[in-house]
Amino acid sequence: MTHKKDTTNKPLFFLLLLSLLFYGGMLFLSAFADDIHYARLPRVTAETPKKQSFSYTITLNNGASSSQTNLFPALPKDMVDSGQVFIVRTSVQDDFTSYYAQKVSIVIDTEKKNDDYYAITDGISSRDLVILTGYEALSDGDEVALLKEKKEASKVQTDTLFQK
Amino acid sequence: MKHLLRFLLYLLAAVFFLPTLATLLLSFFPEGELSLSGYDDLFFDCFSFYTMFWNSVIYAYAITALQLVVILPAAFAFSFARFKHKETLFFFYIILMMMPLQVMILPNYIGLRDMGILNTRAGIILPMIFSPFGVVVLRQYMKNIDASVIEATRLETNSMVRLLLHAVAPQVQVCLYAVGIFVFAESWNMLEQPMLLLQDKNLKTLTIFFNNSTSYGDQILYPASVVFMIPILLLYLFFHRELERGLTLHDS
Structure with missing residues (x-):
């Protein structure tokens, strides 16, 4: 009996991760970009x-x-x-x-x-x-x-x- | 012949892809040398970008979600409901769809002004929710769905909401995704509405940011263009299969 890994959700997972990173990153930058700017x-x-x-x-x-x-x-x-x-x-x-x-x-x-x-x-x-x-x-x-x-x-x- | 056709198709695809590739490359070469200074300037020097970005996100997602809520019962009514002058009404609906935006913007402006929601988020979102495009596409798609499921559900419930959610929506799901992507793209790229209907710069969208490009310069604009592409690209990657299937209109 062979076991195959379910790979159908992999791209969806990476896309979700990518979306989370993008919107999370934008949210972080929106909140702290001016502070970072002034600190530099x-x-x-x-x-x-x-x-x-x-x-x-x-x-x-x-x-x-x-x-x-x-x-x-x-x-x-x-x-x-x-x-x-x-x-x-x-x-x-x-x-x-x-x-x-x-x-x-x-x-x-x-x-x-x-x-x-x-x-x-x-x-x-x-x-x-x-x-x-x-x-x-x-x-x-x-x-x-x-x-x-x-x-x-x-x-x-x-x-x-x-x-x- | 087959190879030649394939070559021509690749060539055509390359021509369409070239501006996107050029934007991506130029964003990393702001002064002719490989550098991230363009992104640095955009993210840490240009704070109005964030306001406009989140405004675009709010408008695009709100319009898409609300329009999907509106078009499903509207298309269902045009497909299955029996009422007088249905076809005539649908004919006018199609005519409305054919109208250029520039023709519709003045009546919209007057209507929003009289309602007192000019220069508000609602003033942008509200007219876009009732766009006829989605209704027309969805109505065409509904011609192919299994009417027996609807009839069976009608025997079980009198609730129109339940009928739409349990019998209709699952059958037109693919088309809803496809329409959703189109609506999102249209809302994300809208320029005339925020230009004419909004005066408050805290409510304006990213497209206005590009419209005022002279005050920023290439160094910021290319990275901004790349960021501008990402939400719509992500959405397409999420739903590209549904988009392709939905556009065929004969999905089983």
Whole structure:
């Protein structure tokens, strides 16, 4: 007496499995694609340029020079020297808000500087969000995950990352 | 001669298959090199795709299921019920089937607007349920079924639902599958209805996604096309035997 394996339901089983994988996969991606997307983005912090106090010398009309101290918008020296100055641009498409890094050319006043900062005279406005951390590996147009406050960059809070 | 005919048939099949193959291949070569970046961009950058995908799934499955529920009693009535002007009514039904969609869409629009279901899921599903195509096909198929089974069941029950479910449906099962696949394909591919009847982008379908292709680019569109093909391909693989048998109209 020979026993034959019943193979008639095999294709149906594989098709069911395939369907389950497809729809299950789509369901999984629908639920988590945005989280995965944001988790893979470079994390940056951005703030409007802060004003720093700079001491500088001016020449008066009578030829005498005078030392003055004033507040000017400033950026960190490391950032300016590396040439990696980015501001944040916002894009809203299909109800999703995305943040992009836009590289900018700035003009600095070499006389107005201190140990850590250069005074900025042109290239960014006081309302621009300048990327202060995480700019090292960025390229112009890269999408970024914007952490709201600078202090969060060091401890990388996932919850903050996923706020869109 | 036989070999030549076979060669020509293979050639014809290849011609029809070529666009599908090209789409599949191009989805893996987004920038001329083998890469999954197109799928990566689609799945992790294009979130509106999911909304539209699930909308298409909801519309297609709901329309198919509900239309099958409607066409079975309708076709049964046209086949076995005796009422005045049955043939005339069926003649108009066929004429309705011949009408291009573009002619019917304006009356549909006005009707849905007056019912207050424009720009809703029901506004898409409802008109599609009563498509005459399935009724006409099923009615033709019912001409070949065993009427004695129906008569025997009538002796046992007065319930029309039981009669349809126990005596008619099993005999036309193959045709129902075939019609179901056609209805699913039609619903899955519908473009004009969501374009004209829906304004809310959260209700729109995948076909609208392709219609707005300029804002996405080839990198996303080819992988999206591949995903778009899968549900209908799966359904065909499930029911292809029934489809082939159902289309012959003389299945024993």
